[in-house]
Amino acid sequence: MNSAIYAPGLEGIIAGETAISTVEGGLRYRGYAIGELAEKTCYEEVAYLLLYGELPSSTELVEFRQRLDEARQLPSALLNLLRHVPPNTPYMDVLRTAVSALAHFDPDYRTWPKELASPAATERCIQLGRRIAERLLAQLATTVPAYHRLCRGLEPLPPRPGLSHAAQFLYQLSGELPDELSQRAFDVSLILYAEHEFNASTFTARVITSTLSDMYSAVVGAIGALKGPLHGGANEYVMPLLQAIGQPENVERYLREMLARKERVMGFGHRVYKTGDLRAGILGSWARRLAEARGQLLWEQIADRVEQYLAQTKHLHPNLDWPAGRLYYYLGLDVPLYTPIFAMARVAGWCAHILEQWQANRLIRPRARYIGPAPRPVLPLSERG
Ligand SMILES: CC(C)(COP(=O)(O)OP(=O)(O)OC[C@H]1O[C@@H](n2cnc3c(N)ncnc32)[C@H](O)[C@@H]1OP(=O)(O)O)[C@@H](O)C(=O)NCCC(=O)NCCS
Structure with missing residues (x-):
């Protein structure tokens, strides 16, 4: 047990086999x-x-x-x-x-x-x-x-x-x-x-x-x-963020303050995709088409500037929730529907x-690394103070 691999959040651990999809070399569903x-x-x-x-x-x-x-x-x-x-x-x-x-x-x-x-x-x-x-x-x-x-x-x-x-x-x-x-x-x-x-x-x-x-x-x-x-x-936080920023010229100041408070920008970052999420690019172009059709390009301008700022300063890239939050808004859908x-x-x-x-079932039952108290006796209730 002592030599077993431990990775917090199971990061990078292969926890099973699947033929349904892979993220290796770009996301594919059953090979497509x-x-x-x-x-x-x-x-x-x-x-x-x-x-x-x-x-x-x-x-x-x-x-x-x-x-x-x-x-x-x-x-x-x-x-x-x-x-x-x-x-x-x-x-x-x-x-x-x-x-x-x-x-x-x-x-x-x-x-x-x-x-x-x-x-x-x-x-x-x-x-x-x-x-x-x-x-x-x-x-x-x-x-x-x-x-x-x-x-x-x-x-x-x-x-x-x-x-x-x-x-x-x-x-x-x-x-x-x-x-x-x-x-x-x-x-x-x-x-x-x-x-x-x-x-x-x-x-x-x-x-x-x-x-x-x-x-x-x-x-x-x-x-x-x-x-x-x-x-x-995360997709429910996208439009409230863009609305709070309000104008493209506010992006840098708003994000600088947010990051200084150690807040996360929802719709950015990914456990697996560290250089970008292919899906965000695909849906981003649909979000832009809808924004153009609906006269909502202001949000796209702010979104572009958010993307640039986070890529340059934090090497953070959008995930799928980033364009999805915008796209659903352009469709006139209310935020509580997004998740x-x-x-x-x-x-x-x-x-x-x-x-x-x-x-191909096998009970999923991993082990934990114990970090609690060392072995100790149970004191009778009358002696516990
Ligand atoms: C998705 C997520 C949980 C993946 O996280 P992860 O792989 O565990 O990465 P970590 O939490 O270890 O973050 C690594 C660093 O990037 C920063 N970071 C990651 N995502 C960030 C974000 N969205 N906004 C600000 N900083 C972020 C962390 O603060 C950390 O910085 P530090 O090393 O200076 O402390 C994370 O990127 C996140 O919280 N994103 C926002 C929520 C979101 O969009 N979720 C949808 C995922 S599809």
């Missing part, structure tokens, strides 16, 4: 470069690729979309629950509760094999798990707009079959069909958020799965991990990892 996927596919194709291992044929895509459409409607009991959540409950907390509650209404979850370690039971888990994954994909994307509308005193809108996943979400928020640019920009953001190897939330899902627990429990845990500002929560959107995209990656963990 992220740039090419963002250019040539839609989110549903990517979700299918993650869950089934291959890109869908056109027939498979049509059937997959049909299954998503059939699963979108939320159980009325869940809608009632959403209506009774105390006002101002954070969206990610509600999403976590909703996923946990959805398990009770899932017909496949109720037929879950009791004995889990045999190959036949694993096969059954994979079969049921894929169906549950599709349901989660559809229902997370309905829960978020439903809760948002309820928060604003509006009734949730029923899903409208036949729309793309991206258009469906935007439609269910506003009741209006998005224009092509908005739909595509949002779709690309979902593709880029869909999967990212052993990030904190995915690793959480795998740890839970490794005990042979169920998919809902693993996704609930993943949502809890994603909520933190060092992970998915839930990350969750509804990443659920495809989480579920793919849960399925993969089942397929």
